[in-house]
Amino acid sequence: MIIQRHDQDITTPTGTMRCTVYRPQAEGRFPCVFFYSEIFQQTAPIARSAAIMAGHGFVIIVPEVFHELNPIGTVLGYDDEGKDKGNNDKFTKPLESYDSDTVAMLTYFEQQDYCTGQFGSMGVCLGGHLAYRAALNPRIQAAFCLYATDIHSNTLPCQAGNDSFTRTKEIQAELVMVWGKQDPHVPTEGRQKIYQQLVETDRLFSWYEVNGQHAFMRDEGDRYDPALALEYYAKAVALFQRTLNKAV
Template sequence: MIIQQHSYDIETPTGTMRTYVYRPQAQGKFPTIIFYSEIFQQTAPIARTAALMAGHGFVVLVPEVFHELNPIGTVLGYDDAGKDKGNQDKWAKPLEHHDSDTQALVSFIQQQEYCTGKIGTMGVCIGGHLAYRAALNDNILAAACLYATDIHSGDLPSDEGNDTLTRTKDIKAELLMIWGKQDPHIAAEARMKIHQNLIASGNVFAWHEFNASHAFMRDEGERYDPQLALRVYGMAVELFHRTLLA
């Protein structure tokens, strides 16, 4: 499916959020995936993933996840400076501000004539956390969460009792949880804490662990595993076709 790409500046309670839109060129209405990036925002690998998913018949939105903390259009490098700035932003933004971003995106989607109004979320690294977190919004029907960081710790800034792990019981969407066994950021104990919490909370979810490191989906760098990436993309497409096209 041939796609087109453009951007919108969406107003949120915490400022203007540049959002990149990838969608089929074909006429008609399509379900939407909100795709949350890594701490680096919309890098080239993130853009390629968004295009890949859009080519399967989805409108894909890529918001600038730290729009309050950077000039519009900021993309951080995959280097120490970019990592330091991205991590600084991660710890500076309360989860409640991510929640209001998600609601702004949902409201935008509901106003677009090319959207059906059915919405899923997807994300990698901190974006995996944000995809999981976004599923607290009742409009989200499914979430594909790829090596989601910082869920297990509950350490990201938030109001008391509003951390993502504690709020898991409030998620009604179907979850797809993807992990790398050799991920140094999410050890086995951390993964099991999330797994046990999902079971205790009664969530509907699928859980897959692969022999891979962190960021194995990113098609730049030595950790990229193309075979596994293709498999995971297929799993995400299946999830969204089943939950958003029904």
């Protein structure tokens, strides 16, 4: 599919949030997937990932995850300065603000004539956590979470008992969890902790551990694995085609 792209600023309880929308040029209504970025916001690799997914018949919505903390349009570099800023933002914004961001996106995009009203979530790194977090909202029907950080360690700010690990039992969406075994950000013990929580709470999930490093999907840098990336784009497409393409 040929796609189109536009920016849409929406109102959230914590300020204006820019969302970039990638969607088919074809007429009609399509399922929506919130695609959450890593700490650098919408870099060129994130934009290309969103375009790939949109070309399979989805409306892909990329929010600026740190919109409260940066001017609209901010993109951080893949360098020490960008990493330090992004990590500072990550440890500043509370999880509750991401929850209200998700509600704001659901409220806005369900009213658009190009959306079917079926919603999923997807993300990488911090965004993998945010895709998992978004699935706490019952409107999210499926979540594809790639090397999701900070779930096992409960290191993102939130109110007591409101961390994503503890609230796993509330997730009704189908989950796909993807991990790189050579990823130092989520070690074996952390992955096992999340897996056990999903089993003990009887969630509907698929689990993949691959020989890959953190950010193996990112098509810049020396950790990129093109073969793995292609395989997991295909799995993401299959998940959303199966769970979101319902009669409306």
